[in-house]
Amino acid sequence: MFFTTTHKIIIVVIGTMRTCCVSPSRAQRTDARVFALLSSRKRSSSCSSCCSSSSLNNKSRRYSSTSSSSSSSALRAHGRKKGESIPEEFEVQKLANAVAKLLRGVNVVAVGENEKANHQLSELLAPLLAYSPMSVPELIRGISDGKSREDIARLEGDAEALMVENSVHEQLSQFLRVSLATCGANGVGALARGDCWAWIFGMITIWVDDEESAKLSEENPERFPQREAYELADIRVVLKGKELNEEEKGKTVRAVLEGVKALVDNDEHFAGKKSLYTRMGCRGDWPILQAPEWDGTSETFSENGLSGEEKSSV
Numbered sequence: 382m383f384f385t386t387t388h389k390i391i392i393v394v395i396g397t398m399r400t401c402c403v404s405p406s407r408a409q410r411t412d413a414r415v416f417a418l419l420s421s422r423k424r425s426s427s428c429s430s431c432c433s434s435s436s437l438n439n440k441s442r443r444y445s446s447t448s449s450s451s452s453s454s455a456l457r458a459h460g461r462k463k464g465e466s467i468p469e470e471f472e473v474q475k476l477a478n479a480v481a482k483l484l485r486g487v488n489v490v491a492v493g494e495n496e497k498a499n500h501q502l503s504e505l506l507a508p509l510l511a512y513s514p515m516s517v518p519e520l521i522r523g524i525s526d527g528k529s530r531e532d533i534a535r536l537e538g539d540a541e542a543l544m545v546e547n548s549v550h551e552q553l554s555q556f557l558r559v560s561l562a563t564c565g566a567n568g569v570g571a572l573a574r575g576d577c578w579a580w581i582f583g584m585i586t587i588w589v590d591d592e593e594s595a596k597l598s599e600e601n602p603e604r605f606p607q608r609e610a611y612e613l614a615d616i617r618v619v620l621k622g623k624e625l626n627e628e629e630k631g632k633t634v635r636a637v638l639e640g641v642k643a644l645v646d647n648d649e650h651f652a653g654k655k656s657l658y659t660r661m662g663c664r665g666d667w668p669i670l671q672a673p674e675w676d677g678t679s680e681t682f683s684e685n686g687l688s689g690e691e692k693s694s695v
Contacts, residue, residue: 469631476638477509483645484510486557487655488584492572493611496565498589501625502618503562505634512560520549521564530564539569546571550580554663559584573607582667583659585641588614591623616640 489506491499500516507514521530525545534542546564550571553561561584564570571577578586588611598605611617618633618640625633645651658667664677669686 473631473635473638474509476635476642477506480638480641480645481510481512483642483652484585485652485656487652488512488553488556488559488561489587489641490559490561490563490581490584491587491589492563492581492614493589494565494568494570494573494594494607495589495591495620495623496562498591498620498624499565500562501630502587502589502633502637503560505625505630506637507560509634509638510558510560512558514560514562515553516562517546517549517553517564518562520553521545524549530566530570534566542566543571543577547577547580550577551663554580554583554659568605568607573610575610575613578610578613579663579665582613582665583655583663585616585644585655586614587637587640588612588617589620590617591620593623595619615644 489503489510489512491502493499496518500518503516504514506512518530521533522528525533528536530542530546533545546566550563553559563572563581566573572581590611594605594608598608602608616637618636620629620633648654654668654670658664658670661670661673664671664675666675666682666686669682669684671681671683672687675681675683
């Protein structure tokens with residue numbers, strides 16, 4: 382069951398989803414390895430990408446120059462003369478500060494088949510929002526003795542690679558203030574399947590697309606079934622090439638930040654609902670959140686969602 386709502390640059394597709402089926406015992410072992418890896422990063426004082434709630438608070442303090450007050454100080458320190466334009470980087474940082482405040486710690490995640498572009502966007506957004514940059518491909522290597530997702534798929538099969546990738550998504554869904562880059566996997570990764578999005582619906586999802594893929598998919602849509610899943614994203618940006626060039630970086634980051642702000646301006650409870658979705662267990666009922674007793678089936682799915690009393694908790 383799908384309900385579709387579209388905006389100018391924002392794509393929101395509503396659906397009841399299910400998580401991918403995996404072997405519980407193996408999944409539990411993988412989850413434990415992901416948790417251990419993230420915990421070890423938390424304990425390491427030299428690690429710049431840990432993302433527990435406590436270490437992220439420390440991260441925010443280390444990025445104190447990105448706070449609103451610091452940004453104002455930077456603008457004053459710039460000493461611009463009357464009539465002189467404010468540099469673009471200060472304008473973008475001011476916008477990022479406003480967006481970070483609106484997000485209230487909700488993660489942002491870059492999805493799409495262009496893995497390098499996902500990583501680039503994640504790395505660009507992280508310092509602006511005072512978030513911790515994280516990479517699903519790097520975490521997979523960390524828990525798989527250096528093997529990449531592609532190595533796991535080749536050696537152990539696609540189902541195993543899918544399970545490992547989903548385990549990382551599940552663990553990261555519980556963290557705050559993370560700027561996440563996901564696997565591209567040439568359009569065959571977990572997020573190329575709509576039924577594997579449950580773990581990231583609680584994040585601001587950004588589809589990093591490109592002009593060539595968009596054109597080819599219009600000409601021959603059956604060759605690109607993964608795009609139907611990517612259309613579940615909250616925001617879509619289209620690049621000229623397969624990765625961000627220097628000219629596009631600033632424009633793309635600004636477009637994403639403006640897109641996030643537009644989402645919240647359109648619904649003042651947007652970030653709160655994302656957070657509530659995660660707290661209720663990432664059940665796949667985004668954005669029509671169901672009552673706590675919902676059993677996860679389409680038969681009991683209510684188009685009315687939560688009651689007024691339950692919505693007041695957002």
